[in-house]
């Protein structure tokens with residue numbers, strides 16, 4: 301035993317960074333860790349801010365993965381896309397676990413600073429809207445809260461011109477010899493996909509013979525997995541909101557839980573769910 305304090309430098313740990321890139325530099329931690337500006341003295345406002353900011357960071361990664369996965373699917377490169385789709389589901393799992401931290405905030409805690417939010421709300425999260433648009437839940441009305449930021453509105457409008465992730469997945473069916481109507485394959489991308497019996501039958505063919513269509517089968521299950529985790533996020537959000545504000549209206553102006561309940565009915569990949577009944 302020695303009383304000499306342990307010095308990591310003795311085994312080579314870098315200790316001097318004058319003029320060299322450090323961890324703080326590489327990760328740009330200065331702007332990130334000085335971007336929390338509570339507008340009240342309420343203790344829990346910091347939790348509220350950090351929870352939203354970290355969610356936005358995870359959404360940033362989700363968009364990075366989603367756009368790459370879609371490009372790979374459009375390029376018929378399925379296996380690397382599967383890896384990304386699996387990662388996106390995990391990102392949502394991460395976002396789902398995060399609600400446990402926010403749930404420690406009681407209605408009394410939240411009321412202490414809710415006024416300071418003004419009209420701001422996650423409803424105006426352009427990254428969330430991009431995720432929805434990329435996945436296929438497209439509604440041009442959701443562009444309006446971003447009109448005051450032409451740069452963001454342009455990004456969202458561009459998403460409405462691109463095929464959705466589901467469109468990219470559907471295009472794989474004819475490539476594997478399972479035909480789909482032209483109206484499905486060449487629909488106006490600005491509108492949401494409308495479920496059809498033909499698409500359901502096409503996916504059902506895959507599920508009736510997984511060993512013949514293994515890649516499509518895997519693709520379908522990856523999409524269902526992703527939607528499953530996304531649904532859990534919506535549900536956890538709704539429950540947290542009801543727990544914190546009850547039936548009050550949202551700061552963003554909607555009916556609050558009534559709006560979020562309505563959003564629970566959103567189905568991203570409808571035929572992948574309905575085929576299960578007929579199988």
Ligand code: HEM
Nearest residue numbers: 351355421422423425428541544550551552553554556563
């Ligand atoms: C106490 C915490 C929270 C409350 C009370 C709350 C409340 C609400 C309410 C009432 C809405 C409906 C729109 C409105 O009128 O404002 C909403 C939407 C939304 N919130 Fe939250 N929220 C909370 C936490 C979060 C967190 C941590 C996130 C993560 C980013 C988030 C993201 C969203 C998103 C993306 C929407 C839009 C959902 C959609 O359009 O389907 N919220 N929130």
